[in-house]
Amino acid sequence: MPPAAHGTAAPRFALVAGEASGDLLAGHLLDALRQRWPGLEAVGIGGAEMAARGFEAWWPVEKLSVRGYLEVLARLPELLRLRRRLGDRLLAERPDLFIGVDAPDFNFDLEVRLRTAGVRTLHFVSPSFWAWRPEKLAKLRRAADHVLCLFPFEPELLAEAGIAATYVGHPLASAIPLVPDRAAARHALGIPDGVPVVALLPGSRAAEVEHLAGRFLRAAARISQAQADVRFLLPAVPHLLARVETAVRASGLGPAVTVLRGQSHAALAACDVTLIASGTATLEAALFKRPMVIAYAMPRLSYRLMRRQRQLPWVGLPNVLCAPRAWLRRPTGMTAWQAADRPDAPFVVPELLQDAATPEALARAVLDWLAAPAKMAALEARFRDLHEELRRDTARLATDAIETLLAR
Template sequence: MIAGEASGDILGSGLIKELRETYPDAIIEGIGGPLMIEQGFNTHFPMERLSVMGLVEVLGRLRELIGIHRKMYRHFKKNPPDVFIGIDAPDFTLRMERKLKKLGVPTVHYVSPSVWAWRKKRIFKIKESTDLMLTLLPFESKFYQAHNMKECFVGHPLADDIPMEPSRTEACCALGLDSQRPVVAILPGSRGGEIKYIGETMLRAADLIHQKLPDAQLVLPAANEIRRTQLEALQQMVGVGQQIKMVDGQSRTVMAAANVIALASGTATLEAALHKRPMVVVYKMAPLTYAIGKRIVKVDYISLPNLLANKPLVPELIQDEATPEAISEEVIDRINHPEKYESVVQEFHQIHELLQQGGNTKAARAVLDLIGR
C-alpha cells in the first residue's frame, strides 16, 4: 500500500484492520501514516514526504518524489506483492500501479481521482493501470460503470465511524470547553502547503471572530507535531490567534464540540458534514496553480458536501474571496442564526445515510476477491 496524506492514512488503517481478519499474519508494507502503522503496517518512508499540494509546489520537490518512487518500485519488483493498493495520491500511486501491473501484480486504486471533474481522458490511463477501483461516492461509481471499468462503491468509512448524532456535550467535556458557550473550530488543513497559503488568513479570521464574539471558544486541532510547530510560528509571526486553544490531533472531537467549523477544502469537509455541523469552506493555493486549475477543472463546486448534494449547501471562499473578513462574517452568521441552517443539517443526515455502506469491510472483500481471482 501507498498512502499520501492523512485522509489516506485513515482509509488505509481501516482496510488493514479488515484484511487482517482474514490474513492475520500478512506482511503489509509501503508508505503510510501513524494510523496504518498502529495496525502493523511497515512504512519505508514518512508519509509526510508525499503530502504535497499544487502543481507549482510539486516541482520544488520533484527530485525527492521521483527518488522515493524509484526506490519503492525497485523494492516491489524484487519482492512482488500479492496485491498493490494505491490510496489516493493519484499522480504518485497510479504510476506505481501501472508499472506493477505490467509485472503481473494485481492493482487496486482506493479513492477515485477527480477524473469526472478534469482531464477525463485519464480514464484510459487508469484502466491501463488499475484492475479494481474502489469508489467512495456514488456518482464516481456511475462514471466508471459507463467506461466499462471494474469498480466497487464502498461508501465512505468515515460514515461508519462517525455517529449519526455526535454528542456535543461529551466532546466539549473531553476538550475542557464550556458547552454553554459557542465553539468555533478552525481547521486550516493537515498539509504544510495548505497552512502556508491559508494559515494566516484563518488565524486573522479567528481574531476577528474573537473581537466580535468574545464569548466564543476558538479551537484549532493540529494534525501532528510538525503542523503544530508550523502553526505556532505563524501565530507569533502575524501576532494574532493567541486566544485560540490549540490541541494535538482530536480533529473529530473538535468538530463534534463545534457549533460552526471553518476549514480547508478536502476530506475534512465530509467529516464536518457527517458531524452535522454548519461550515465555511476556505481554500487558497499558489497563484499560478490556481490560474491553471481554474482553466481545466470543470465542476461547479470544490467541497464534498456541495458535490454530493449538487447544490451550494455550504459557502466556498476560494482564493481572493478567502479573506479574514469574509470568513468571520460567514461563521458569525451561523453562530448567531442557527435556525437559518437547520435545512442544511438535514441534508447532512441524508449524505450520512447514503455513504454508510460498511466501507472498510466492503473494500477488504473486494480486494480479497481480486486476489482470489
Template sequence: MRIYLVAGELSGDILGAGLMRALKARHVDTEFRGIGGPRMIAEGLESLYPLETLSVMGLVEVLKHLPELLGVRRHLKRDALAWRPAVMVGIDAPDFNLGLERQLRENGIATAHYVSPSVWAWRQGRVKGIARAVDAMLTFLPFEAAFYERHRVPVTFVGHPLADELPLVNDRVGARAELGLAPDVPVLAILPGSRANEIRFLGATFLAAAERLCERVDGLQLIVPAASPRRRKELEALLKGYPQLNGQVTLVDGQSREAMVASDAVLLTSGTAALEAMLCHRPMVVAYKMAPATHWLARRLVKTEWISLPNLIARETLVPELIQDDATPEAIAAHLTTWLNDGDARRTVETRFASMHAGLQRGASARAAEAVLALAQGRALPKPVAPDVMEETE
C-alpha cells in the same frame, strides 16, 4: 490465497491493515506481501521495503528519487510475477502504483486500486490509463464511482473509512467539557490548516473575520486547534496582532475533531478537514487562498464546480466556498454570522450531514475485501450503491 499489497504512506498503512483484517476474517490462511508500514506488518505483511520508500512529495523531490523509485517498481514487478498472487492491490500512491498495476495486469495478475486519484477533478484523460491498469477501482465516495461508471472502468464504492470511524451521534456537551468550553455559549472552531502556506495565506484573514464575528455574536468563544508545535508558534505570533480576541480564544494542540464536535460552526480550509466537519455534522465556511500563479493554473486545470467534499458529495452548494479574492474577512464573517445566529439553518444542515454520513458509513474495509475476493475468485464486483446515490450531474 496470496494478496500483493503496496502502500506508500501512513494513511495507506491504516487502510491496508483494515483490508488485511477483513480478508483474514474471510480467509484465515491469506498470505500478504509487498510494501507496508507497521500496522500492515503487524497484520502479517512481508514488507520488502520501508513504508516511506514511496513517500516522496513535490516535483523536484520526485525527479531526484526517480531512478530509485523505478528500480523499486522493477523489483516489485519481478517479485510479484514470481510469487503469483491472486490479486495485487495498490493503496493510494497512484503515480507509483498505477504503473505497477498495469504491468502486472498485462502479465495475467488481477489488480485493484484502493483510493481514487482526483481524476474527476483534473487531468481527466488519465482515466484511459487507469482503465488499462486496473480490474477494479475501489472508491470512498459515490460521485467518484459515478465518474468511473461513466467511463466504463470497473468500480465499487466501498464507503469512507472515516465515516465508519466517526459515530452517527456525537456529544457536543461532552466535547466542550473536555476542551474547557462553556456549555451554553456559541462556539466557532477555526482550522486554518496544517501546512505553513495555509497559515501564511489564511491565518490573518481567519482572525480578522473572527474579530468581526465577536462584535456580532454575543458571548462567542473561539477554539483553534494547532496541527503541530510549529503551527502553534505561528498561531501564537499571529494572535498577538489581534488583542480584541484576548479571552475569547482557546488554542489547543491537535484535537481538531473534538473542536469541531464542540462547535456550532466551523471555519476551515478545503481538504479532508471539510469532510471531517461534515461527518461531525457541523455547518461550515470553506475558504482557501494560494499563490496567484497557482490559482491561475488551478482555474484552468480543475474541472469541477465545487472544491469542498461536502458540496461534491451532495452535488449542490450546502456550504459556502470562498476562494482567493472572495475569501475576505467580511465575506467570511457574514456567512458565519448566519450559521451562528440562525438555529433553524444550523439544524437543517446538521440533519442533512447526518444523512450523508450514514450514506458513507458502509464498512469500507469489509466492502473492499469483498471486491478483492471477487477478483481473486473471478466473480463480478459487488455493487453496493443504489442508483439514486450514484447520480452525477454534469
C-alpha cells in the same frame, strides 16, 4: 519475498498513502483486511494511522504530502527517485496485491509499472475525474485491475469508461457516529456548555498551513471583535504543530485559541461552526453535521492552472455530494469553464477560494452561520441523510472485492 499461495497463507499487501487523509482511510482499510486475513503483512508508504495497525512503513507519508503544480515541480526529482526505488523493491518482493490509496499523481504510474509486470493492483478512492482532470480516466484504466469507490455515483461513471469498480461506502461514515456527542467532546476539551465554538482547520500539509493559517487566524480576530465570547479550536498535525503554535502566538488572540495536537474529530464534535480547508476534512465536518465555511488558497499560478481543469461549480465535497446527480455530468456542448462557472449552482455551504478568501469575508460567513440557528438545523438534517447514504458495510464490501481480485 515470494507471493503467498492464496487459500494457504495470509496475503502480503503493499500500500501507498500520500497524505493524512489517505493515511486515515488506509488505516480503516487495514482494519478490514486484518479481520479477513489476521496474519497479513502490509508494507509501503504510510503514516501513524497505518503504523498503529502494524503497517511497516518503508517511507513516511510526509514524503508525498505536497499539493499544487509549483510545489510538486520543486520536489519532482526527489519524488521520481522515491517512486522508482519503491517500484524496484516491490517488483523484487512481489506482493500479492498493491493498493494505491488516493495520491493518483504518484500512484498511477507506479501501478502501471507493477500491473505490466504481473502484480495485481487496486486503487482505493476514485480520482475526482467528475470534478476536474477527466484525462485521469485513461491512465486509471491502465493502472488498476479494480477500483474501490467511496461515493455511490462513481462505479456507473467508471463503467462507462471501461473500468471495473465497487462502491464500498466511506469508512468515515461508519467511524463517525450518526449523532456526535457534542457535550462529551466539549467536556473532554474543557469547554463550558453554551460557549460558541469555531473550529479552525487550515489543512494537514505545510503549503496549506502556509497559505491558510494566517487568513483563518485573522478571520478569528474579526469574529472575536464581533462576538467576544467565541472560542476557537485549532487542530494541528504533529509535524506542523510548532509552525501552527508560532502563528497563533503572532495572532494576538491569546487564550481564545486552543491549539490541539491532532484531535480534529474532537474539535469537529465540539464546535458550532468550522472554518475549514477544502479536502477530505470537509466531508468529516459534514459527517459531524457541522455548518462550515470552506476556503482554499495556493500560489496564484498553481490556482490558475488548476482552475482550468475544473468541471464543476464546487470544490467542497459537501456541496458536490448534496448536489442533484445531473449536475455531475457536463451538459452537451458546454465547456469545462462554462460548467464550473454556472451561476445557478446550488450550494449548501459557502466556498471562498483564492482572492475571495479574505479574512473579512471568512469572518462574515462564519458569523452568518452563528446568527442562523434554523438554517444550521436544516443543514444538520441534510447531512444526516448524506451520512446514511455513505454508511455501508465497507469492511465486507472492500474485502469481498479484494478476495475476488486475489482469486483471479
